[in-house]
Amino acid sequence: MATAGTVTSSEYIRHHLTNLTFGPKADGSWGIAHSAEEIAEMGFWAMHLDSMFWSIATGALFIWFFSRMAKKATSGVPSTAQGFVEMIVGFIDDNVQSSFNGKNDIVAPLALTIFCWVFMMNFMDLIPVDLIPWILDKMGIHYQKVVPSTDPNVTFGMSIGVFLLMIYYSIKVKGPGGFASELTMHPFESNNIVLKILFLPINLFLEGVGLIAKPVSHSLRLFGNMYAGEMIFILISLMFGSSIILSISGGALQFVWAVFHILVITLQAFIFMVLTVVYMDMAHSHH
Amino acid sequence: MNINVTLLWQMVFFVIFVWFSKKFVWGFIIDAINERKTTIADGLAAAEKGQRAEEEGLKTAEQHIADAKSQASEIISKAEKHGTELVEESRTKARTEGERIVAAAQEEIQTELNKARESLRAQVGELAVDGARQILRREVDASAHADLLNQLAAKL
Numbered sequence: 503m504a505t506a507g508t509v510t511s512s513e514y515i516r517h518h519l520t521n522l523t524f525g526p527k528a529d530g531s532w533g534i535a536h537s538a539e540e541i542a543e544m545g546f547w548a549m550h551l552d553s554m555f556w557s558i559a560t561g562a563l564f565i566w567f568f569s570r571m572a573k574k575a576t577s578g579v580p581s582t583a584q585g586f587v588e589m590i591v592g593f594i595d596d597n598v599q600s601s602f603n604g605k606n607d608i609v610a611p612l613a614l615t616i617f618c619w620v621f622m623m624n625f626m627d628l629i630p631v632d633l634i635p636w637i638l639d640k641m642g643i644h645y646q647k648v649v650p651s652t653d654p655n656v657t658f659g660m661s662i663g664v665f666l667l668m669i670y671y672s673i674k675v676k677g678p679g680g681f682a683s684e685l686t687m688h689p690f691e692s693n694n695i696v697l698k699i700l701f702l703p704i705n706l707f708l709e710g711v712g713l714i715a716k717p718v719s720h721s722l723r724l725f726g727n728m729y730a731g732e733m734i735f736i737l738i739s740l741m742f743g744s745s746i747i748l749s750i751s752g753g754a755l756q757f758v759w760a761v762f763h764i765l766v767i768t769l770q771a772f773i774f775m776v777l778t779v780v781y782m783d784m785a786h787s788h789h
Numbered sequence: 790m791n792i793n794v795t796l797l798w799q800m801v802f803f804v805i806f807v808w809f810s811k812k813f814v815w816g817f818i819i820d821a822i823n824e825r826k827t828t829i830a831d832g833l834a835a836a837e838k839g840q841r842a843e844e845e846g847l848k849t850a851e852q853h854i855a856d857a858k859s860q861a862s863e864i865i866s867k868a869e870k871h872g873t874e875l876v877e878e879s880r881t882k883a884r885t886e887g888e889r890i891v892a893a894a895q896e897e898i899q900t901e902l903n904k905a906r907e908s909l910r911a912q913v914g915e916l917a918v919d920g921a922r923q924i925l926r927r928e929v930d931a932s933a934h935a936d937l938l939n940q941l942a943a944k945l
Contacts (some may be wrong), residue, residue: 521791523791525793525794542791542804544793545793546792546793546794547793547794547796548791548793548795549793549794549795549798550791550793550795553795553799553855554798557802558798558802561802561806564806565806565810565813565814566816568810568818569809569813569814571815571818572813572814572815572817572818573813575817575820575821576821576826577817577820577822577824578825580821580825588818588821589817589823591815591819591822592822595819595822600826607811608807608811610815610819611807611810611811611814611815612810612811614810614814614815615803615806615807615810619806653795653910654792655791655792655793655795655796655799656794656795656799658796658798658799659795659797659798659799659800660800660801662796662800662802663800663803663804663807668887677800687851688871707943724836734819760853
């Protein structure tokens, strides 16, 4: 914490949790917000430049590396890098084949993209919390959140994308009628037409809640885990710059938490990927 | 927690990345993996086949060796038998030959003996005549007493 002497702990934390936001200002011009109040005024049309940059950078890195390997892919003896890529692809393929029973070519690449992208976005969490913000601060950029998956916009962006695909394939596979009956004929069933009509709104409500809960829980699970992990890194880094003993124990804590976080970021990426595959399987299966 | 236009942009990039991954990544890598899988499976099958062939060859070779061994021992026993037979035969031959030689020698001896007896006989006649002549101190006509002398000689 480079500026420990001049800011209070709560200011430090709030600063770390504020995105670099670009949007329409109160006076009508567009620009980067310099305070939390300014961000609040921007409303919906504001954009988190840091989340956008880091998520696109990590996603592009994934695409660049994997497509380069795909272009050079040989069925003969693979290079180490190709072996690494194949290991991930094989891992995803195993998971997709075991949990996805439909026939759809998009699911496997979707799962691969989600796993790698979420993993890399989560991985940004392992970079010391102050390093990149401090460097950028020297360059004149005052707000920076480097872990895109701690931004609900990013996690919801993915989960809603998956949700739309799910609805699209539900309608495509089961037909509009099939999808509608799935939402209205369960869990209360009856052969009596009057009861059927009576149950319809109740079923729609229950199934609707279940349906909406999917993208919400999908994204909030990732967001919550990463946000909490990032928060603990920030709290640990508060210990630096006070007494020597606190600094040393802070370093030890940071190490321990980072080691534990290696598990968390991988697990969260894996869970996000598996849930995506499961949701897609639901969209393709007839009840 | 500000939800704003970032969400929409993230969805756009999500779609782009997924599309890119489907178009340029997944197929190539999974094809390479599957192709290698086939190659490896083929190779393993071929190796197993080779191993089985080797085992079979080994078995055949062992069979050949066993056959050869039994043949060889048969040949050896035959040869031994033949050898004993040969020895037996030559022994018999030698014995016959020896007997023949002995018989021939005996015959010769007999002939010689007869010859000697003959000559002795003749000489004995003369000797007896000579002796008788000396005993009688007179001339005895040898021819007049030849029959007597021959009878005497035959008694020898």
